[in-house]
Amino acid sequence: ESAIFQFELLTYNKEYHTQNAVEMFLNNTFMNSSKMAPGTNMTYAHIFWAIGAEQNVSPFHLASRVYQEQGKGTSQLISGNYPGFEGYYNYFNVQASGTTTKEIVENGLAYAKRQNWNSAYYSILGGTKVLANSYISKGQDTIYLQKYNVNRDGYYSLFAHQYMQNIVAPTSEGQTVKNMYSKVNALENTFVFKI
Numbered sequence: 473e474s475a476i477f478q479f480e481l482l483t484y485n486k487e488y489h490t491q492n493a494v495e496m497f498l499n500n501t502f503m504n505s506s507k508m509a510p511g512t513n514m515t516y517a518h519i520f521w522a523i524g525a526e527q528n529v530s531p532f533h534l535a536s537r538v539y540q541e542q543g544k545g546t547s548q549l550i551s552g553n554y555p556g557f558e559g560y561y562n563y564f565n566v567q568a569s570g571t572t573t574k575e576i577v578e579n580g581l582a583y584a585k586r587q588n589w590n591s592a593y594y595s596i597l598g599g600t601k602v603l604a605n606s607y608i609s610k611g612q613d614t615i616y617l618q619k620y621n622v623n624r625d626g627y628y629s630l631f632a633h634q635y636m637q638n639i640v641a642p643t644s645e646g647q648t649v650k651n652m653y654s655k656v657n658a659l660e661n662t663f664v665f666k667i
Contacts, residue, residue: 476647478616481664482533488658491521494531497652502545509592510552527604536648541565548577557581559590566600614666616642
């Protein structure tokens with residue numbers, strides 16, 4: 473019942489992807505509404521909801537992906553005060569790779585700086601565009617397909633172009649999304665699963 477959500481289609485649905493629903497999910501995370509997102513006068517819930525609607529991507533997916541990437545919210549990639557990269561944020565860890573923590577953080581923040589992701593809003597918008605343009609609109613439109621590209625009709629060749637390295641990410645993100653739906657009493661909605 474939980475793992476099935478790694479196969480949910482990741483497009484926006486105005487019926488249950490509401491700002492209030494996103495806020496309820498974020499309530500027990502570092503992205504709760506007790507403070508504004510860095511560099512903005514908006515809550516994280518508003519940012520995920522507005523960007524999701526604008527980019528036709530599930531705001532639940534966006535919120536759970538950032539939660540998966542950032543955990544407790546203590547990463548230097550989103551601190552905004554890393555030396556040499558003050559005021560830059562990379563919530564989706566785009567291009568954050570390397571062999572040492574320092575290299576990973578600096579590569580991710582260098583990318584954020586090149587993209588001018590100088591607030592939580594611009595980082596989340598930019599990360600969403602990466603997801604939407606490079607994955608969701610190219611046939612990797614479930615969490616599972618972003619890890620395991622087995623879509624013969626997709627844009628990229630089979631078994632290539634994975635979003636994440638973590639092999640359990642699709643299952644754990646699917647469970648996070650299912651829990652999110654449960655918290656907002658949305659499990660009785662109609663869902664579209666692409667298997």
